[in-house]
Amino acid sequence: MDLPNELWKLVISYLDLKSAQNIALTSKKMHQLSMMRLWSKPRYTKNTKDIAFLHKISNFPIRELHTSDFSCKWLEILGLVPQLRLLHVDNAFNYHFKPDKAYLRFLKIPVIVHTKALEIWENFEELLDILCSIKIQSLVIDHDSRYYQRENLQRYLTFEEFKLLSSKVCISEVHTDCIEWDSGNILDFIELLSTMRIAVSIYITTTIYLRLYILLNIWN
Numbered sequence: 001m002d003l004p005n006e007l008w009k010l011v012i013s014y015l016d017l018k019s020a021q022n023i024a025l026t027s028k029k030m031h032q033l034s035m036m037r038l039w040s041k042p043r044y045t046k047n048t049k050d051i052a053f054l055h056k057i058s059n060f061p062i063r064e065l066h067t068s069d070f071s072c073k074w075l076e077i078l079g080l081v082p083q084l085r086l087l088h089v090d091n092a093f094n095y096h097f098k099p100d101k102a103y104l105r106f107l108k109i110p111v112i113v114h115t116k117a118l119e120i121w122e123n124f125e126e127l128l129d130i131l132c133s134i135k136i137q138s139l140v141i142d143h144d145s146r147y148y149q150r151e152n153l154q155r156y157l158t159f160e161e162f163k164l165l166s167s168k169v170c171i172s173e174v175h176t177d178c179i180e181w182d183s184g185n186i187l188d189f190i191e192l193l194s195t196m197r198i199a200v201s202i203y204i205t206t207t208i209y210l211r212l213y214i215l216l217n218i219w220n
Helices: 005-013 017-024 028-033 035-039 051-057 074-080 101-106 124-133 145-151 159-168 186-194 206-219
Strands: 064-066 086-089 111-114 136-141 171-175 201-203
Touching (some): 005 028, 051 074, 074 086, 124 159, 136 159
Parallel strands (some): 136 171
16 A cells, blocks of 8 residues: 555554554565654563663664663663653662652653652652752652651651642652541542542552541541
C-alpha cells in the first residue's frame, strides 16, 4: 500500500510494541518509519542498565525514560539523551545511588516525580521549594514510609503537608499509607481527594482499608 510516510507513522503509532517490531522487519522503509514507536518510550524493568548501555541507545529517538531502569545518575541520563522530553524520577531510595534533591534543580524538561525516590525526612519546605521550581508534570506519592522509617530516611506526610502539596503541584497518584491520617482528619482527607483537579489513583492495602472502615464507623 503506497501511503505517505507521515500517514504510515501515524498508523504505526497506534500499534502495540510487538506489532511495531514485526512491521519494522518487513523492509528498510518500515524499519525507519517504526523507529519512533519502538524507541520513544523504552522500558527495562527486568534488569537495570548501566551508563554504557545508555550510551549505546542514546542516538535513538528516545523521548521518555525512567530513572528506575538505569543505575546511573539523573544528570548522566539527561546528558546522554538530550532529545529527552519527559523523565520519570522513580528509582527507589537506597544507599547505592541516593538521589540528592538538589539534582532536581538541573531538570529543565518536564518530570514525573515519585516520592519513593526522594529523602523527605528532614526538610519538607526545601523539598516543596524545589518541586515548585522545576517543570513537574505530576507528583506520585508512593514512598514506603513503614520501611524507610526504620532507617530514619522517610516518614509519613502529615495531612497538612499533603494538602499543601496538592495546592502547589499536580498529584496524579496517592498511596494512602504514605499519609498520616486519623479519625480527626479522615473526612477532610477524603474531601480533598474528591476535589483534586485530576483523577487520583488511590492504593489502599487491606490494613489501611480496615483502618478506614473502623474510623468511619467510629465517626458515624
